[in-house]
Amino acid sequence: MDFEKTTIRVGILTISDTRTPSKSDINSFDSSGYNLIKLINDSNVIKSAKVVQYDCVTDDFDKIQVLFSILLTTSFTKGLEQQLESLKINYLYSFPVTILCQDVSRYSNIHKDNDLYLQAKMSEWCSERKVDVLLSTGGTGFSSRDVTPEATLGLVQKLTPGISQAIMNESLKLTPMAMLSRAVSGIYEKTLIINLPGSAKASRECLSVVAHTIPHAVSLIKDEKEISKQFHKQLDFTANNKSRVPECVTKIACRPRESQFPKISMKSALNILKEHAVLQYTENNKIKYPAVLIFSTGDELKSIKESHGDYIRDTNSVMIKQILEQDHYKGEVFNFGIVRDNWDDLCKHFEEAFNNADIIITSGGVSMGEKDLIKHVLKEHFKSKIHFGRVNMKPGMPTTFVTLFFKDTKKYIFCLPGNPVSAGVCTHLFVLPYLRSVSGKKIIIHSLKAKLTHPINGLDIRPEYRRALLKYENGELYVSSNYQQSSRLLSFVGSNCLLHLPSSLEEANIESSTIMDVTLIKSIENTYVAPILNETNLSIEIIKKQGTSDNIKTEELLLFSCINDVLRLMTENIFEAKTKNIPTDNPIILLVSTINNHMFFSSAMGYVLYSPVNSSENLPPFPASIKDGYAIKYINEDCWSQKSNIFNVVQVSVAGTVPDCQKEIKEGECARISTGAPLPPGANCVIQVEDTAVVSKSSDGKVELAISILKEPKLFENVRSIGSDISVGQHLLDQKTVLGPFEIALLRSIGCENVQVYKCPSIHIIPCNDNSAYAISHKLKNMLEVADFKGNLFSQLLCKNLTNFSELFKNVFDYDDVIIICGSFFEFCDFVESHIHIRNDTRKISLGFGRMNHNEKNVCNMTLHNLPLDKFERAELDYENGGFNVICFTMNRQSCLVNIPSSAEKMNNMLKEEKETELDAIVTENSDSYFIYY
Ligand SMILES: Nc1nc2c(c(=O)[nH]1)N[C@H]1C(S)=C(S)[C@@H](COP(=O)(O)OP(=O)(O)OC[C@H]3O[C@@H](n4cnc5c(N)ncnc54)[C@H](O)[C@@H]3O)O[C@H]1N2
Numbered sequence: 001m002d003f004e005k006t007t008i009r010v011g012i013l014t015i016s017d018t019r020t021p022s023k024s025d026i027n028s029f030d031s032s033g034y035n036l037i038k039l040i041n042d043s044n045v046i047k048s049a050k051v052v053q054y055d056c057v058t059d060d061f062d063k064i065q066v067l068f069s070i071l072l073t074t075s076f077t078k079g080l081e082q083q084l085e086s087l088k089i090n091y092l093y094s095f096p097v098t099i100l101c102q103d104v105s106r107y108s109n110i111h112k113d114n115d116l117y118l119q120a121k122m123s124e125w126c127s128e129r130k131v132d133v134l135l136s137t138g139g140t141g142f143s144s145r146d147v148t149p150e151a152t153l154g155l156v157q158k159l160t161p162g163i164s165q166a167i168m169n170e171s172l173k174l175t176p177m178a179m180l181s182r183a184v185s186g187i188y189e190k191t192l193i194i195n196l197p198g199s200a201k202a203s204r205e206c207l208s209v210v211a212h213t214i215p216h217a218v219s220l221i222k223d224e225k226e227i228s229k230q231f232h233k234q235l236d237f238t239a240n241n242k243s244r245v246p247e248c249v250t251k252i253a254c255r256p257r258e259s260q261f262p263k264i265s266m267k268s269a270l271n272i273l274k275e276h277a278v279l280q281y282t283e284n285n286k287i288k289y290p291a292v293l294i295f296s297t298g299d300e301l302k303s304i305k306e307s308h309g310d311y312i313r314d315t316n317s318v319m320i321k322q323i324l325e326q327d328h329y330k331g332e333v334f335n336f337g338i339v340r341d342n343w344d345d346l347c348k349h350f351e352e353a354f355n356n357a358d359i360i361i362t363s364g365g366v367s368m369g370e371k372d373l374i375k376h377v378l379k380e381h382f383k384s385k386i387h388f389g390r391v392n393m394k395p396g397m398p399t400t401f402v403t404l405f406f407k408d409t410k411k412y413i414f415c416l417p418g419n420p421v422s423a424g425v426c427t428h429l430f431v432l433p434y435l436r437s438v439s440g441k442k443i444i445i446h447s448l449k450a451k452l453t454h455p456i457n458g459l460d461i462r463p464e465y466r467r468a469l470l471k472y473e474n475g476e477l478y479v480s481s482n483y484q485q486s487s488r489l490l491s492f493v494g495s496n497c498l499l500h501l502p503s504s505l506e507e508a509n510i511e512s513s514t515i516m517d518v519t520l521i522k523s524i525e526n527t528y529v530a531p532i533l534n535e536t537n538l539s540i541e542i543i544k545k546q547g548t549s550d551n552i553k554t555e556e557l558l559l560f561s562c563i564n565d566v567l568r569l570m571t572e573n574i575f576e577a578k579t580k581n582i583p584t585d586n587p588i589i590l591l592v593s594t595i596n597n598h599m600f601f602s603s604a605m606g607y608v609l610y611s612p613v614n615s616s617e618n619l620p621p622f623p624a625s626i627k628d629g630y631a632i633k634y635i636n637e638d639c640w641s642q643k644s645n646i647f648n649v650v651q652v653s654v655a656g657t658v659p660d661c662q663k664e665i666k667e668g669e670c671a672r673i674s675t676g677a678p679l680p681p682g683a684n685c686v687i688q689v690e691d692t693a694v695v696s697k698s699s700d701g702k703v704e705l706a707i708s709i710l711k712e713p714k715l716f717e718n719v720r721s722i723g724s725d726i727s728v729g730q731h732l733l734d735q736k737t738v739l740g741p742f743e744i745a746l747l748r749s750i751g752c753e754n755v756q757v758y759k760c761p762s763i764h765i766i767p768c769n770d771n772s773a774y775a776i777s778h779k780l781k782n783m784l785e786v787a788d789f790k791g792n793l794f795s796q797l798l799c800k801n802l803t804n805f806s807e808l809f810k811n812v813f814d815y816d817d818v819i820i821i822c823g824s825f826f827e828f829c830d831f832v833e834s835h836i837h838i839r840n841d842t843r844k845i846s847l848g849f850g851r852m853n854h855n856e857k858n859v860c861n862m863t864l865h866n867l868p869l870d871k872f873e874r875a876e877l878d879y880e881n882g883g884f885n886v887i888c889f890t891m892n893r894q895s896c897l898v899n900i901p902s903s904a905e906k907m908n909n910m911l912k913e914e915k916e917t918e919l920d921a922i923v924t925e926n927s928d929s930y931f932i933y934y
């Protein structure tokens with residue numbers, strides 16, 4: 001999404017309690033919010049406006065609006081918990097359980113995060129002017145639960161009755177029922193808040209009444225003076241701009257032949273980052289997650305929507321955003337898309353970025369080319385400090401870290417190289433550890449140790465971070481990898497870690513079975529490390545029951561450890577037929593993505609690919625340079641020593657040059673070329689600029705006329721041939737590949753804007769009767785969220801005295817695909833069975849804890865029996881010297897479940913023995929946060 005300075009940022013807040021488990025028809029879910037977003041983003045009903053925030057407050061309970069109004073009508077001086085207590089609202093049970101927001105409930109401390117969720121929404125949307133306009137939809141009627149107007153009135157500092165009146169007048173022309181709306185509008189700080197009715201039709205009609213006045217209203221609220229001041233400043237800047245471009249950029253003949261930045265070690269780079277990773281707090285002492293803004297740079301780049309040809313699709317901005325998302329970064333993440341390689345554009349976009357975010361991540365434009373302006377712009381125009389500009393590593397050498405003060409606030413800028421693999425690797429090695437630190441995540445492990453499965457010869461002079469596969473076999477971790485290039489995203493596919501290889505200056509070769517360091521790039525769950533942490537017990541057996549219950553084994557099934565396997569199995573076996581087309585990227589920024597919203601806004605991340613993908617394109621689409629330097633026509637080694645090594649510069653090929661317009665390079669001629677630019681016809685290798693010298697320049701000293709080459713060339717050196725990364729017809733992804741940031745970047749590089757994936761099942765958890773069942777259902781929900789479960793998830797307690805259980809079951813079997821019943825439910829057995837029988841045309845799974853004997857037909861029934869829950873304790877997972885430890889009975893972060901002996905006697909004996917005991921542990925949190933490189 002390219003943001004102009006004038007873009008009006010709109011937030012849509014749906015207030016609705018219509019989405020209950022008993023009405024799980026997805027089409028009726030928040031069509032109003034969805035419509036508003038489409039109207040604004042696709043149909044441009046408000047000029048220059050974009051929806052940048054969306055949230056839906058959905059629940060089963062009456063109290064949500066009360067909570068909402070409390071938050072709005074107070075100035076947050078009192079803690080939410082206190083306020084709720086004084087109102088005798090049992091927030092722990094009424095609220096968090098039913099707001100099915102992944103981001104909120106993913107973290108085990110649900111109720112603590114909840115006030116963060118609402119407070120963040122209101123104060124950030126308005127106070128920090130993240131949105132210029134906040135449109136609420138719903139909650140404006142006469143019922144006791146409709147409190148949106150009260151909430152709004154409690155917040156706004158100025159009323160804007162004209163807006164509400166205009167809406168009312170026009171609505172009354174359509175229906176007299178309009179008089180039953182109590183919608184209000186007003187201004188809070190610099191945000192215009194407008195209440196719209198809840199129905200999709202009415203909210204659309206009301207918005208259209210005021211849409212055309214909103215841009216003017218917003219500019220008045222923002223204060224015209226400020227805008228005109230900025231505008232003049234910009235004019236002034238543009239007029240003076242030329243003189244600000246540094247000499248080394250304008251005078252190409254005088255550009256540095258050597259990088260100005262020392263190549264520092266990875267360790268030093270990480271230490272510098274560590275020094276700058278400062279925790280920040282909000283007014284109420286909560287960790288403040290910095291806003292992140294990402295953009296890609298390059299004149300050769302086009303967005304995925306634009307037709308292909310001689311351009312490269314931007315893969316990096318989305319890939320980086322998705323890596324952050326995969327890592328569950330809690331702050332806001334904006335994507336600016338593509339910024340051109342010119343001084344003005346870069347200055348303008350950096351300024352816009354600094355106005356909106358604290359951490360900026362860019363990709364491209366950091367090497368030695370004449371259009372690699374990022375470092376120059378930051379240094380010259382923004383007077384920043386470049387802490388490092390090169391790191392001794394492969395890939396990712398030109399990685400740069402910069403800080404500066406903008407309007408008295410410190411900004412942190414990561415400038416990553418443009419090669420997609422380099423950008424991806426550096427996001428993992430530099431950006432994620434940094435973001436984890438500033439998010440207050442505990443750092444435990446640097447990297448894992450694994451045994452190399454094969455020897456490695458021919459190391460690079462730079463220490464290398466090779467994409468590799470980590471596996472667990474026979475109680476040990478193994479790692480394997482093959483050769484790869486830094487532009488080739490395909491090298492990420494099927495890999496789950498980065499293998500650290502030393503420089504060839506340190507080691508000649510590495511023998512098979514050497515213990516190596518690896519950094520995980522996928523969550524530990526996906527690496528299959530977790531399931532084998534406990535060797536003996538962890539085998540999952542899922543019994544497909546057909547007709548009889550004879551073959552049902554009991555005891556050996558542990559759901560907690562296996563939820564991923566259950567999900568995979570369900571996807572593979574049961575949901576084959578259910579697929580959907582989904583965008584590979586979701587351009588809307590979500591503050592809290594509720595599970596339901598995935599239906600509308602989710603990206604394909606985490607979904608399972610429905611069919612194999614083959615490429616219909618070549619990448620690169622033309623022979624491209626790997627270095628900034630000179631493209632020459634090289635004859636052969638024998639001639640080299642005899643020939644003159646002087647070449648006339650007859651052409652320039654920068655990234656974005658159209659290959660068809662290029663002239664042929666003849667012997668003795670060269671073209672100045674930049675990384676990623678097309679190789680002109682006739683040329684057959686590229687000499688990097690560092691290995692050249694200017695021998696003749698124009699009279700003004702600006703243009704180089706001839707250069708000499710200081711090092712003997714090699715045929716095809718520094719050239720990527722057509723299709724060398726991806727060729728037409730090449731198989732890229734297997735069916736059933738789980739789509740992560742790299743797979744999605746790969747898909748986007750060949751133009752897949754949408755992709756066919758398996759739908760996720762809708763799961764309904766029904767705890768029956770007792771408290772322990774309720775606890776199990778909670779844990780199950782946590783597990784599903786940890787596993788990044790994408791489908792719908794509902795839960796409803798089934799009590800003995802529940803009068804409407806027939807209604808509940810009817811709905812559950814109508815709408816949900818997987819029903820997990822836990823606790824003892826003998827009373828309901830007949831009932832459940834009769835419903836299964838009625839609907840034996842659809843395939844349902846039920847996972848029962850306890851016993852469930854029915855002879856259903858066509859029902860695929862996975863039964864998990866007798867979960868030995870009481871044997872599991874929450875414990876801390878640690879990793880030291882190549883081995884995992886679990887620390888039981890600790891108050892530290894409890895990140896796994898440990899299977900401890902069920903009898904007190906056994907336990908006591910174990911403790912008395914004081915020797916190391918092997919326990920079975922199950923990882924229950926997104927454990928990738930443990931594997932940090934610092
Ligand atoms: N003379 C030298 N040339 C180069 C050096 C060097 O030391 N001396 N370093 C090389 C290394 S190592 C790297 S890494 C690259 C980094 O280059 P830049 O960061 O300046 O990146 P670009 O030139 O803009 O792009 C490189 C390559 O990647 C493609 N690209 C860029 N952005 C995207 C994107 N968002 N999505 C997809 N693909 C992208 C671009 O088309 C180029 O092919 O420099 C070497 N050169």
Ligand code: MOO
Nearest residue numbers: 395396397422486
């Ligand atoms: O360091 Mo660069 O990232 O090799 O390609």
